[in-house]
Amino acid sequence: xxxxxxxxxxxxxxxxxxxxxxxxxxxxxxxxxxxxxxxxxxxxxxxxxxxxxxxxxxxxxxxxxxxxxxxxxxxxxxxxxxxxxxxxxxxxxxxxxxxxxxxxxxxxxxxxxxxxxxxxxxxxxxxxxxxxxxxxxxxxxxxxxxxxxxxxxxxxxxxxxxxxxxxxxxxxxxxxxxxxxxxxxxxxxxxxxxxxxxxxxxxxxxxxxxxxxxxxxxxxxxxxxxxxxxxxxxxxxxxxxxxxxxxxxxxxxxxxxxxxxxxxxxxxxxxxxxxxxxxxxxxxxxxxxxxxxxxxxxxxxxxxxxxxxxxxxxxxxxxxxxxxxxxxxxxxxxxxxxxxxxxxxxxxxxxxxxxxxxxxxxxxxxxxxxxxxxxxxxxxxxxxxxxxxxxxx
Numbered sequence: 411x412x413x414x415x416x417x418x419x420x421x422x423x424x425x426x427x428x429x430x431x432x433x434x435x436x437x438x439x440x441x442x443x444x445x446x447x448x449x450x451x452x453x454x455x456x457x458x459x460x461x462x463x464x465x466x467x468x469x470x471x472x473x474x475x476x477x478x479x480x481x482x483x484x485x486x487x488x489x490x491x492x493x494x495x496x497x498x499x500x501x502x503x504x505x506x507x508x509x510x511x512x513x514x515x516x517x518x519x520x521x522x523x524x525x526x527x528x529x530x531x532x533x534x535x536x537x538x539x540x541x542x543x544x545x546x547x548x549x550x551x552x553x554x555x556x557x558x559x560x561x562x563x564x565x566x567x568x569x570x571x572x573x574x575x576x577x578x579x580x581x582x583x584x585x586x587x588x589x590x591x592x593x594x595x596x597x598x599x600x601x602x603x604x605x606x607x608x609x610x611x612x613x614x615x616x617x618x619x620x621x622x623x624x625x626x627x628x629x630x631x632x633x634x635x636x637x638x639x640x641x642x643x644x645x646x647x648x649x650x651x652x653x654x655x656x657x658x659x660x661x662x663x664x665x666x667x668x669x670x671x672x673x674x675x676x677x678x679x680x681x682x683x684x685x686x687x688x689x690x691x692x693x694x695x696x697x698x699x700x701x702x703x704x705x706x707x708x709x710x711x712x713x714x715x716x717x718x719x720x721x722x723x724x725x726x727x728x729x730x731x732x733x734x735x736x737x738x739x740x741x742x743x744x745x746x747x748x749x750x751x752x753x754x755x756x757x758x759x760x761x762x763x764x765x766x767x768x769x770x771x772x773x774x775x776x777x778x779x780x781x782x783x784x785x786x787x788x789x790x791x792x793x794x795x796x797x798x799x800x801x802x803x
Contacts, residue, residue, distance in 0.1 A: 412437060414470045420445065435477045437465060446579070447473040449480055453489050460491050463582030476582055491541070491585060498583050500543055500574075501536030507577040516670075526567050530555055540578055545588040549595055562599040568592045607744030608736075609751050614638065615803050620734035630726045632694050633713040637727060637742055639691040639798055641749035641769060643670065644742045648721040650712040652702075655695060660687045660791075669770060683770045686791035688798030753797060764789035 412431040420429055422443040428436040434450040447462040462468060462476040480490035498506075504527050512520040531551055535543060548571055555564035571589035578584035608614050621634050637647050640662070649668050656663065666681035687695070698712060713722040727742045740748075746769055753765050768790045 412470060417445065417465050417470060431470070431474075433477060433481070435462070435473065447476070447582075449477050449490075451480070451484060451490070453484070458489070458491060459585075461579060461582065461585045464580040467580045468582055498540050498578075499536060500538050500540045501532045503540040503578050503583060504532065504536070504574050506581075507574045510577065511573075523570060526563065527570065530563075530567055531571070540575075541584045543588055545592060548589050549592055552592060552596060556597050561597045564596060565593075565599045568596060605741050605743045605747060606739055607747035607751075608740045609748060611752055611800050614748055614752070614801060617731065617734065617736055617740060618801065620736075621730055624730060624734060626730055626733070627726070629698075629713060629722060630730050632698060633722050634727045634730055634742075636691060636694045636713075638745050638748075638801060639688060639694070639794070640685050641746050641797075642685065643746070643770075644724070644727065647713060648724065651710045652699075652712055653710065655687075655712075657692065657695070660692060661685065662687055664770075684787060684790075685768075686787065686794045688794045690798040690802055691794070749797060752800070753793060756800070757793065757796065761789065761793060764793050768793050 412429055416429065417437055420437065420439045422439060422441055424441060426438060426440045428438055428448075430436045436448055436450070438446045438448050440446075445465040447465060447468055449460045449462055451458055451460065460480060462473050462480075465473075468476070483490045508520075508524060508527070512523070515523070534551060535547060538547075548568075552564045552568050552571075555561075555567060568589060571592070572587060575584060575587040575589050579587060608617060618635060618638060621631050624631060633647060637644065640647070642664070646664055646668055650662070650664075654663050654665070655661075662685040664683040664685065666683070669681065669683050695712070711719075711721050714720065715722050715726075731737070731740055731742070750765055750769060754762060757765070764786050767786045
């Protein structure tokens with residue numbers, strides 16, 4: 411008979427092999443190193459194999475309990491694999507997988523994952539027993555996504571389905587992974603296209619001058635200039651609040667919760683991002699502060715939309731650039747590429763890390779992040795001051 415220690419010590423070999431336990435149960439060790447509990451049994455003269463779960467997620471004691479439950483079903487004349495198949499639905503399995511893993515994701519990523527499943531998979535296949543779903547059904551579902559012209563989304567949904575069924579196998583809820591080979595029959599995702607961005611400082615200045623001449627909302631024009639001067643992400647600018655601005659220190663502290671970070675980092679104030687504000691950036695803010703309503707209900711958001719309680723529209727700055735003749739040449743997110751490319755050429759290798767840190771690219775660890783925030787702050791201020799002067803011409 412096996413022990414948990416023996417199961418743990420079983421290493422991968424060039425070919426799959428089995429370690430027998432008792433009553434027809436064994437541990438299958440694959441060349442990849444994955445280990446699965448399997449039960450060999452017979453139904454109406456036919457030999458069948460039931461996967462009980464993967465080790466170590468399912469330990470030896472749990473596997474023996476599952477084995478006993480399967481044998482009890484056999485004594486009742488019920489095929490345990492069919493009984494399992496009629497248990498958890500694909501939607502229930504998908505949601506169980508989501509709940510298991512979403513704690514480590516950002517809110518935006520978690521929302522994206524769940525919305526794709528709820529839109530493209532659950533309506534048609536969610537009510538099906540997970541163990542009965544076959545590859546052909548999954549392929550039909552992801553091809554509908556491809557037919558919408560969304561091959562990148564289709565590949566992401568395929569990956570999520572593969573992870574859902576892998577989770578189900580590990581938990582002993584399904585016997586196979588019908589999503590594992592879907593990629594061979596799908597369109598490849600197109601290569602990621604860079605955001606259109608101006609790469610000459612003269613062109614950047616020309617765009618800002620064109621915006622100043624536009625007859626649109628003044629708040630949009632000022633938001634565009636502040637975005638150019640700080641090179642933050644558009645979503646970060648839209649959520650900017652007055653309480654984050656320190657005029658005396660000439661800095662903007664963006665809470666980690668609003669940065670593009672993992673869930674763990676978003677909850678850690680050590681990953682707050684400090685943007686040193688150049689004089690041109692402070693000039694924009696002073697102008698907005700002077701025009702701010704003098705009341706107790708003055709909006710906390712810096713760049714407001716049509717109402718004081720809502721941020722500037724997600725498409726407002728991009729629409730401004732389109733009206734100014736820059737459609738396909740520059741988008742709001744393009745300022746980050748302009749900032750990095752132009753300043754790296756201007757300031758050289760000595761400032762590469764400071765420029766990268768200025769964009770909020772977090773280091774791998776908390777120590778590195780703290781170093782970038784403290785030690786590179788002076789250099790980042792030099793970077794933003796140079797950038798502000800270059801944009802001003």
